[in-house]
Amino acid sequence: MPRLEHTSVPPWAVPNAAVSPAPDATGTSYVLVGVGPDGAQQVAAWRREIRAARGDVPVETVLAEDHADAGVRLASALAAARVGVRVRVAGAVGDCLALRGVAVRAGVEDDELHVAPTAAGPVAVQCCHCGAITPSAAGIDDVVPCAGCARRLLVYYHVSRRTGTFLGFQIDAEEAAS
Structure with a gap:
């Protein structure tokens, strides 16, 4: 698991996160x-x-x-x-x-x-290969099948502030095809 304080994942979106500070009044x-x-x-x-x-x-x-x-x-x-x-x-x-x-x-x-x-609920994972959005109960570093191109996507520790989606990319993209 990466050090999440250096990611775009908001602290409240991390499982077992500390309680958020009191809201602005x-x-x-x-x-x-x-x-x-x-x-x-x-x-x-x-x-x-x-x-x-x-x-x-x-x-x-x-x-x-x-x-x-x-x-x-x-x-x-x-x-x-x-x-x-x-x-x-x-x-x-x-x-x-x-x-x-x-x-x-x-x-x-x-x-x-x-x-x-x-x-916890499902999160949206956006495939960087085809752009499809895959809803999933997966967490960071889990692997999910893309709903668009069927690649095995690693749920990366990056969340788009504008769309609320996690980045997903092919887990074995750098391995030679057999």
């Missing part, structure tokens, strides 16, 4: 995103916390069963957002990575985004 408004039942529970807790501490600060809630639906709604909320918005995301790791990509593409900075994974 200084926003002028909030967008809370939850994927699945556990994500919805976390969003409800955040909403109560913000209401108790900040009273009438605007809070938009996005609840969805998958990151695709949540991503469309998050992008719409961020398009209408003003300076000072804070985004909080909860769901399985793969969902959180994808939603982080939506937020980054919309211009959200790391200090404006808090991510709280609720489960």
Whole structure:
């Protein structure tokens, strides 16, 4: 296993990661995103916390069963957002990575985004050979078959900030064909 502090994998996306620091409570408004039942529970807790501490600060809630639906709604909320918005995301790791990509593409900075994974969940692995995206429960350094070209892909310790996908490349690409 590589030293992950020198990778693009966010600390919260690593199995058995330490608990994330407390989310920023200084926003002028909030967008809370939850994927699945556990994500919805976390969003409800955040909403109560913000209401108790900040009273009438605007809070938009996005609840969805998958990151695709949540991503469309998050992008719409961020398009209408003003300076000072804070985004909080909860769901399985793969969902959180994808939603982080939506937020980054919309211009959200790391200090404006808090991510709280609720489960390991599948991640997306992008093949550098054919570009296909393979959903998988694999972890870093695991090998998965590409959904596009069927190559055996090593799940590399690089995550795209803009797409939320892990890089996958052919594990035996440098070995001579027999």
